[in-house]
Amino acid sequence: MQFEVLAKCHTTRARVSRMRLAHGVTMLPTFMPVATQAAIKGLTPQQVEALGVNLILNNTYHLNLRPGIEVLKQAGGAHKFQGWNHNLLTDSGGFQLVSLSKFTKITEEGALFASPFDGEPTMLTPEESISIQHAIGADIIMQLDDVVSSLTVGPRVEEAMWRTVRWLDRCIEFHQKSGKDTVQNLFAIVQGGLEPDLRDKCLDEMIARRDKVAGYAIGGLSGGEEKDIFWRMIKQCADKLPDDRPRYSMGIGFAEDLLVCVALGVDMADCVFPTRTARFGVALTSKGPLNLRLGKHAKDMRPIEEGCPCPTCSSGMTRALLNHTATLETAAAHAITQHNLVFQARIMGGAREAIIDGTFPQYLKQFFANYFGDAGYPEWCVNALRSVGVDLLEDRPDAKVISGDGAKWEYSDAA
Known part of the structure; x- marks a missing residue:
């Protein structure tokens, strides 16, 4: 090596x-x-x-x-x-x-x-x-x-x-x-x-x-x-x-x-998370996981994530199609698996680019702000990043901080 x-x-x-x-x-x-x-x-x-x-x-x-x-x-x-x-x-x-x-x-x-x-x-x-x-x-x-x-x-x-x-x-x-x-x-x-x-x-x-x-x-x-x-x-x-x-x-x-x-x-x-969760119809995105089996996606003609270069998103496959096939066809699991692996690669690739460019703290702040939005930052993430000099609340002092795990999931059909 x-x-x-x-x-x-x-x-x-x-x-x-x-x-x-x-x-x-x-x-x-x-x-x-x-x-x-x-x-x-x-x-x-x-x-x-x-x-x-x-x-x-x-x-x-x-x-x-x-x-x-x-x-x-x-x-x-x-x-x-x-x-x-x-x-x-x-x-x-x-x-x-x-x-x-x-x-x-x-x-x-x-x-x-x-x-x-x-x-x-x-x-x-x-x-x-x-x-x-x-x-x-x-x-x-x-x-x-x-x-x-x-x-x-x-x-x-x-x-x-x-x-x-x-x-x-x-x-x-x-x-x-x-x-x-x-x-x-x-x-x-x-x-x-x-x-x-x-x-x-x-x-x-x-x-x-x-x-x-x-x-x-x-x-x-x-x-x-x-x-x-x-x-x-x-x-x-x-x-x-x-x-x-x-x-x-x-x-x-x-x-x-x-x-x-x-x-x-x-x-x-x-x-195993990105591949296993794909088989349950969950796609990973920059705004958090999407449960494509939920009815709210049945008429959604958007790709999983706009601008994603994965084969699933770039081919024009829609959330509606994935919702329709998620419980019927293995093809949906394959398509979401490809998307999820590209998502993981993109966030790590983005981290590498930001470290080289000297903008990694800003990259972290932007990613976490987009990912958790108004739902609130997990307290452990705030504490962990503060320990190495990055304050997620510096640019968003009014953002909520939630105790516990704080993992973001899409559980219901609510918008």
Whole structure:
């Protein structure tokens, strides 16, 4: 990996970087769509490529179960298997320790899974996780971490943090002995729950191994914790992680979350949100999500968003058509998925341009004003951006500030 910081915001911690991997250059900050089982649901690799995406995520746990490593080896790796000629990141399978916890038993050796498909027991060790990712052939691979829910409290959080450090050492050793460390880039994952002291200890341990890893991920968040705690954990980690390594916040997909994280110093993010919500008829726009299944859109002949260059909007497809087909045809889900991925790419691309131009604080103010309008800013966003020198209320002192999550959704047919 070649990683170079090209520009920094003079107010916030945001930056623009160039990350050169075996399958091309990816400009950061960026959002990575999730192709869990070697496919983004509803789209071909060629369609994804045409949207301007050049870095996606595959899921190690699922690919190991189906189609299996032997099939991937026969295909020549996941790039060839899925017809994807651009950059690829694989997670380690650690997140499934939480999402499939009823099938899992954690020991120092690794995680013992019962397959949700056939009940067969499978031991995923740090070494096996790296071995699977070697077979997949991803450009960026993740260490196996001991993941606990972000709502977990007590000694289990510290146990998981220290085990994650020990498992990183095992991942590093196996990766280096394999000889794959020259072509595949290993990222460490910072854990520690919602406890600042544990996060600090984990950060110290991970940074001490900086010469053995290519980048860092911030894990264990976006699991239902309060947003005001979420951003503080992100900031704590991003402030301390080295400047010469990419910083990846795992599981981040809402527009407001992405831009706050970029302002705090995050370079990469991934989430199933834009593709999953598309399958429920929800389109992402600069004024907030649109639930195209609502009756209010049945006679609306506008595109999802005026001026959007995505294939859906630029082809003349209307909200009325998408409303009509959203519950009848899979084509609507495909069309909204394309739009949503372009939306994510546009807000991150806009952030990169603004950082380079020296206008990132203004970009944030304009985006949040358009996105939330008169509904009011989420208090956590206001607090997070103030912590890096951007006051959303400076130009809109009378704007409402709402406590809690504050995510904006379209729930009813009301105008």
